[in-house]
Amino acid sequence: MQLRADFARVSVPATSANLGPGFDCLGIALDLRDIVSVHATAGPTSIVVEGEGAGTVSEGDDNLIVRAMRVGLDHVGAPQVGVRMHCHNVIPHSRGLGSSASAVVAGLALARELIRDAEALDDHTILQLATHMEGHPDNVAPAIEGGMTVAWMGDDDAQALRFEPPASMTPTVFIPDFPLATSKARQVLPDVVPYRDAVANISRAAVLVAVMSDNARTVGSDDADISRWLFDATEDHLHQEYRRAVMEPSLALVDWLREAGVAAVVSGAGPTVMALNHVDDDMRASAQRSGWTVRSLAVSGDGIRTDRPQRPNV
């Protein structure tokens, strides 16, 4: 496979996985984007990181975006190139907002922009490669396609359905000042769970998809507003409680918000907390006083965005 271009720029959204009961399955894209540009050069790798991760993420060939880009180029048999990369990062790292999935998807999307036959790295192929790198498909699916996604592992490959959540939905995220690596938050999960917990999660996750896809109605009721089920639909028994010990403040915040009727969940593997329905000003202010960064983020209808500027500025 030959290269088509020697410059590419893409942006990829933050994502929030699980949404409570949909462990390793449900995800939503949020309107917070990392922008990455790359020059293919003959020289050695050089990376400039601005914003999140500046001074901490690798600026060499083991940088996650570069690794993903190389996976993409290898997959299609394209030549490896020297890399001059610029990263403008706004997605917080190790906070449960899918920064690593966004980095992986950005690298693969950059590879697609550089090669002659973009179809060889279509969204389905990027979903496979990115899921393989991440280990689970729930963040990468909305990072690629935007909106809300249901992703699962088939016998051989990852699959995902995408749909548009209600236009009125603007999640609120509560971002703490402490990080938690996803790998660490996965280590505390049990190998087996009680049957009744699995059943509870299946029902909640199914209700959540119905509520979010905005075309369901309550059986035996004339009330067309099903958003009142959002609270029940975000109840989880599979991962959040098991993770309490590694993010006590996050679970305490979830408890506090839920006691007030807010449909709050741990975002991804935490430690960010996300609320799917309204959070009043007093609650926001109170959380802020306790050190949480509180932001309302619209759902991003787009996943990967590609920008083909006239004059590259790497």
Ligand SMILES: Nc1ncnc2c1ncn2[C@@H]1O[C@H](COP(=O)(O)OP(=O)(O)O)[C@@H](O)[C@H]1O
């Ligand atoms: N934009 C990026 N560029 C390079 N590496 C990144 C980037 N974003 C995330 N990473 C890597 O992924 C790690 C965080 O991944 P993870 O623990 O899965 O948390 P999360 O994906 O929830 O933010 C960072 O410490 C960093 O090594």
Ligand SMILES: N[C@@H](CCOP(=O)(O)O)C(=O)O
């Ligand atoms: N299903 C995963 C989601 C991890 O999301 P992240 O944003 O924390 O990387 C999990 O719960 O481990």
